[in-house]
Amino acid sequence: xxxxxQSPKYLFRKEGQNVTLSCEQxxxxxxxxxxRQDPGQGLRLIYYSQIVNDFQKGDIAEGYSVSREKKESxxxxxxxxxxxxxxxYLCASSIPLGGxxxxxxxxxxxxxxx
Amino acid sequence: xxxxxxxxxxxxxxxxxxxxxxxxxxxxxxxxxxxYKQESGKGPQFIxxxxxxxxxxxxxxxxxxxxxxxxHLSLQIAxxxxxDSAVYFCAENISLRGYSTxxxxxxxxxxxxx
Numbered sequence: 001x002x003x004x005x006q007s008p009k010y011l012f013r014k015e016g017q018n019v020t021l022s023c024e025q026x027x028x029x030x031x032x033x034x035x036r037q038d039p040g041q042g043l044r045l046i047y048y049s050q051i052v053n054d055f056q057k058g059d060i061a062e063g064y065s066v067s068r069e070k071k072e073s074x075x076x077x078x079x080x081x082x083x084x085x086x087x088x089y090l091c092a093s094s095i096p097l098g099g100x101x102x103x104x105x106x107x108x109x110x111x112x113x114x
Numbered sequence: 115x116x117x118x119x120x121x122x123x124x125x126x127x128x129x130x131x132x133x134x135x136x137x138x139x140x141x142x143x144x145x146x147x148x149x150y151k152q153e154s155g156k157g158p159q160f161i162x163x164x165x166x167x168x169x170x171x172x173x174x175x176x177x178x179x180x181x182x183x184x185x186h187l188s189l190q191i192a193x194x195x196x197x198d199s200a201v202y203f204c205a206e207n208i209s210l211r212g213y214s215t216x217x218x219x220x221x222x223x224x225x226x227x228x
Contacts, residue, residue: 004157035218040122042203042220043158090157102148103205103216105157 002027006091006106013078013085013113021076021109023091030095032074033103036060037088046089049074078111086113122201124223133191135222137204142185144206148216149178149189152201161189161202191224199226 004025013019025032031050035043045058049068063082068074074093078085088110092103127133139147145166150158164171164178164187171178177190187204201221208215 006157040220043218045217048215092157102160102163103158105150105159107157108155110155 004091004093004104004106006089006109009107009109011109011111013111015113016080018077018079019085019111021078021089021091021111023074023076023106024072025074025091025093025104025106026072027093027104028071029093029104030071031093032068033092033094034058034064034066034074034076035090035092037090037108043090046076085111087111122221122223124225126225126227127194129194129196129226129228131194133189133194133198133224133226135189135191135202135224137187137189137219137222139185139187139204139206139219140217141206141208142182144208146207146209147178147180147187148205148207149176149187150203150205150218151198152203152221154200158203194224194226196226196228199224 007022033048034046036046037043044060046064047058047066049055052068052071055066055068063079065077088108090108091106094103148163149161151161152158162173162176162178164180169180175192179188201223203221204219205216
């Protein structure tokens, strides 16, 4: 079935460590997004990519990095520079050009820093 | 586990009641709006959408109303069921040079009692 797969679903990290969250989609969508979700704050955009080999910072990009080497994949690295990384991370994809703007979401990855 | 709904506005209804969830959006240039439903620990799921050239759209048990004059969006759920309990987000889309950017509201938690 077509969809977006995020892994791992749960991840624990020690302070000072980098960690990479995986996001893969087989929807043939051009655009992919990473959002962070904290209690009571909705979804905040970290990074987005409208096309392979190109990506843009969102509202809260500091302490994060991404790559978009393949259309299907948009991994997010949470670096040690991110001061408060414990959160629920959501990956999404969409058809940007001529599309409605609807985002299709993965099931999320919950990162906890110990 | 950690709840995405912590500190969110909450609407509590009885099973069978009609529910109305409200959302104020910020940008008068927004051309497309979406309501998402998010169950605990999962990614948001599309419920219904509406374009800015419409003021009402109906789906199965759900209706979205758009008032552009006051930049207000509402989601009406008829005959609310316990399975409707979730956090509901509105999102506004702005199209720039053919690309879409979604901005999410903070969400409202709907609690349905049997």
